[in-house]
Amino acid sequence: MKFLRNLSRVLPGSDSKKPKFGIICDIDGVITRGRNVLPAAKAAFNKLCDERKKLKVPIVFVTNAGNCLKSTKAGHLTNWLELNFSQLGKSMKPIDAIVLLGEPVRWETSLQLIIDGLLSKGYAEMPPSAVQYPHIPILACNMDLQWMAEASMPRFGHGAFLTCLEALYKKISGMDIIYSALVGKPSEITYYYSNNILISLAADLTTYPQRLYGIGDNIFTDVYGANLYEKYLHEKPGAHSSPSARVLDTIIKQEFTETQKLPESCCSILVETGVYSRKEDQKEHSNLDHNPRDFQPTHEDLKPKYIVKDVLEAVELIFELEKFH
Known part of the structure; x- marks a missing residue:
């Protein structure tokens, strides 16, 4: 990935x-x-x-x-602002870890597969006799709980997906997810x-x-x-x-x-x-915690x-x- x-x-x-x-x-x-x-x-x-x-x-x-x-986003910016934008940024090589970039379309399927991998240290086809902890590395980015699109009210972002993942893993394993990095x-x-x-x-x-x-x-x-x-x-x-x-x-x-x-x-x-x-x-919102x-x-x-x-x-x-x- x-x-x-x-x-x-x-x-x-x-x-x-x-x-x-x-x-x-x-x-x-x-x-x-x-x-x-x-x-x-x-x-x-x-x-x-x-x-x-x-x-x-x-x-x-x-x-x-x-x-x-990145190239698609640069193209969008060029069309939106009528300026010549170029892309920049290298990609990391695949690693033996879970890398979370953004909220998926089908949350329930992705949540299930990610938790399977965490509980089994990456060997989901061989159910473990006990929870494998600490789990394999998990890196996440883009932690917005909400973001703004065309709708009049904010939409759920990747931070909402991470909140669900953290809560489900805690419920099932009794332990906290450990992020190797949050960017x-x-x-x-x-x-x-x-x-x-x-x-x-x-x-x-x-x-x-x-x-x-x-x-x-x-x-x-x-x-x-x-x-x-x-x-x-x-x-x-x-x-x-x-x-x-x-x-x-x-x-x-x-x-x-x-x-x-x-x-x-x-x-x-x-x-x-x-x-x-x-x-x-x-x-009214001063006590709400929308942070990662x-x-x-x-x-x-x-x-x-x-x-x-x-x-x-x-x-x-x-x-x-x-x-x-």
């Missing part, structure tokens, strides 16, 4: 004033609602382009929607990877992106993820407590080079065109730095903060 990173890139055009920042942008609820392009999206990207329709700011699209190939938003690993992509995009610029701006519509993935990475950047190496941060510590120790400089900050910007709506009574099981956010972790109406206002805000035009 291949592990696909849903990231697309656009090459920035030349400009007399080089940006010292990069943008990490969600897609569903920010650029589109299902197959419908949000009105502010084209205006926002026109603002990001120069007179030749070349992007003048390095930007990476990061989506937890694992329902299509995708809000994992810090995803933002580190995105930062490296932005550095490669900005190779012709005078400086690497010193500040990142994460634009999204979901408090529990986009805002939480950007804030987690912001916290990671300001903590001492090795002092991180979250499981994904400890995995990132190992990754950085193994592969960090001078061309992979960490940014100074990662600023979260929440838009109101998707899962989040300011019209709702937020007090292995992530334990504080109130501050879920608090966006800025809240704006849509992606156009987000881009205008970034330009104002950066004094970039």
Whole structure:
């Protein structure tokens, strides 16, 4: 099974004033609602382009929607925004493990087969006399409990599927699923990877992106993820407590080079065109826990730095903060 990173890139055009920042942008609820392009999206990207329709700011699209190939998603973005997007990201080789990319169509069948594999250490055709624990490695990504499509209310995401899987495995085995890794938003690993992509995009610029701006519509993935990475950047190496941060510590120790400089900050910007709506009574939802099981956010972790109406206002805000035009 291949592990696909849903990231697309656009090459920035030349400009007399080089940006010292990069943008990490969600897609569903920010650029589109299902197959419908949000009105502010084209205006926002026109603002990001120069007179030749070349992007003048390095930007990476990061989506937890694992329902299509990178090339397909890049094609969608090209058609939606009328810009030339290219894909980036390598695939991992198959491994003896369970890799979960996104919610399936038939949940009951997938839940049964995955639990069979976990209980039997991968030998489901030979029923074990006892539960095999610890189980074979299981890696999961794209942990959104909900996401926004054309419907008026949010839809179940892969996080809902993982919640069902965790509960069923616990009921049957009496033990907790152990994730070997959790990636995708809000994992810090995803933002580190995105930062490296932005550095490669900005190779012709005078400086690497010193500040990142994460634009999204979901408090529990986009805002939480950007804030987690912001916290990671300001903590001492090795002092991180979250499981994904400890995995990132190992990754950085193994592969960090001078061309992979960490940014100074990662600023979260929440838009109101998707899962989040300011019209709702937020007090009513303040005690709800939509976070992945292995992530334990504080109130501050879920608090966006800025809240704006849509992606156009987000881009205008970034330009104002950066004094970039």
